[in-house]
Amino acid sequence: MVAFPPCKINLGLHILYKRTDGYHALETCFYPVPWTDILEVIPSDTLAFSQSGDAIPGDPHDNLCLRAYHLLQKDFHLSPVRIHLHKIIPTGAGLGGGSSDGAYTLRLLNDLFNLHLTPTALAAYAAQLGSDCAFFTQDAPQLGTGRGEILTPIDLSLKGKFLVLAKPPIHVSTAEAYAGITPAAPATGLTQTLTQVPLAAWKGQLHNDFEPSVFARHPSIEALKERLYRAGAVYASMSGSGAAVFGIFDKGVDLAFDAGVVHWSGVLTR
Numbered sequence: 001m002v003a004f005p006p007c008k009i010n011l012g013l014h015i016l017y018k019r020t021d022g023y024h025a026l027e028t029c030f031y032p033v034p035w036t037d038i039l040e041v042i043p044s045d046t047l048a049f050s051q052s053g054d055a056i057p058g059d060p061h062d063n064l065c066l067r068a069y070h071l072l073q074k075d076f077h078l079s080p081v082r083i084h085l086h087k088i089i090p091t092g093a094g095l096g097g098g099s100s101d102g103a104y105t106l107r108l109l110n111d112l113f114n115l116h117l118t119p120t121a122l123a124a125y126a127a128q129l130g131s132d133c134a135f136f137t138q139d140a141p142q143l144g145t146g147r148g149e150i151l152t153p154i155d156l157s158l159k160g161k162f163l164v165l166a167k168p169p170i171h172v173s174t175a176e177a178y179a180g181i182t183p184a185a186p187a188t189g190l191t192q193t194l195t196q197v198p199l200a201a202w203k204g205q206l207h208n209d210f211e212p213s214v215f216a217r218h219p220s221i222e223a224l225k226e227r228l229y230r231a232g233a234v235y236a237s238m239s240g241s242g243a244a245v246f247g248i249f250d251k252g253v254d255l256a257f258d259a260g261v262v263h264w265s266g267v268l269t270r
């Protein structure tokens with residue numbers, strides 16, 4: 001079986017307070033973007049994991065695809081599989097690429113072994129892999145709360161808009177980004193902003209709370225965001241804890257970026 005795990009952007013990201021478990025309570029809108037990895041899971045005599053494409057930091061034995069397998073193996077005594085991941089989504093980007101691979105491994109195993117896990121059950125397993133993972137068990141935009149694992153569908157469509165994603169050659173560690181945050185309740189709740197403020201007025205009203213501290217350490221990320229505005233973006237922001245930034249345009253643009261900046265662009269179809 002083959003799947004194409006997408007990445008995500010965060011439309012608004014409010015870090016509300018630090019929880020007693022060390023995580024932060026947040027509210028964000030996860031929006032899927034078809035810049036995808038390629039994931040194959042097939043039955044095998046022995047458990048095997050291989051990868052191609054871009055390098056992935058860390059020990060391959062800790063890959064989220066394998067962690068997903070072991071999570072279900074523990075409860076369902078699954079037969080061995082061979083997993084191959086072709087990596088395209090940049091890591092350390094705030095795009096949830098690793099989280100997506102883990103969640104899609106759960107989805108493929110659910111189908112391959114007819115486990116009949118519901119989307120809710122899959123989301124609960126995914127939440128054990130990481131705070132961003134649960135979102136990737138769903139296919140539509142979701143409001144994320146809690147540590148990001150509590151999902152509520154949101155009626156929001158960017159269909160027909162042209163999206164540009166760009167990641168400079170900077171790796172932002174999620175834990176490091178959270179350590180630089182001073183949590184605070186926002187003046188306006190995220191759902192209210194997203195549903196009552198038109199896209200044309202999001203600039204200055206839709207905030208990613210990670211931007212001040214990450215931009216202070218990495219001014220080139222802020223410069224990239226401003227570059228998107230100068231190119232005509234209606235709205236631009238850093239995604240997640242960075243380093244990727246995105247711009248939403250009313251029409252297609254053809255932008256050239258400095259060497260080392262990996263980028264994707266396309267018309268959103270949902």
Ligand SMILES: C[C@](O)(CO)[C@H](O)COP(=O)(O)OP(=O)(O)OC[C@H]1O[C@@H](n2ccc(N)nc2=O)[C@H](O)[C@@H]1O
Nearest residue numbers: 022023024099130131132133147148174175178240241
């Ligand atoms: C920044 C976001 O990408 C926004 O979508 C997510 O909150 C990050 O989700 P993630 O990468 O899946 O994060 P996890 O792998 O669960 O946690 C990595 C580290 O980030 C911090 N972390 C993560 C999520 C959260 N709500 N509060 C946190 O403080 C913790 O230090 C944690 O040890």
Ligand SMILES: Nc1ncnc2c1ncn2[C@@H]1O[C@H](COP(=O)(O)OP(=O)(O)OP(=O)(O)O)[C@@H](O)[C@H]1O
Nearest residue numbers: 057058063064091092093094095096097098101240
């Ligand atoms: N399949 C995978 N793809 C990418 N990273 C993986 C994978 N499995 C484990 N990892 C580890 O997880 C870390 C975080 O993954 P990734 O960088 O894709 O998330 P992210 O882009 O930071 O997204 P976010 O910040 O929104 O969670 C990587 O640096 C890597 O060490």
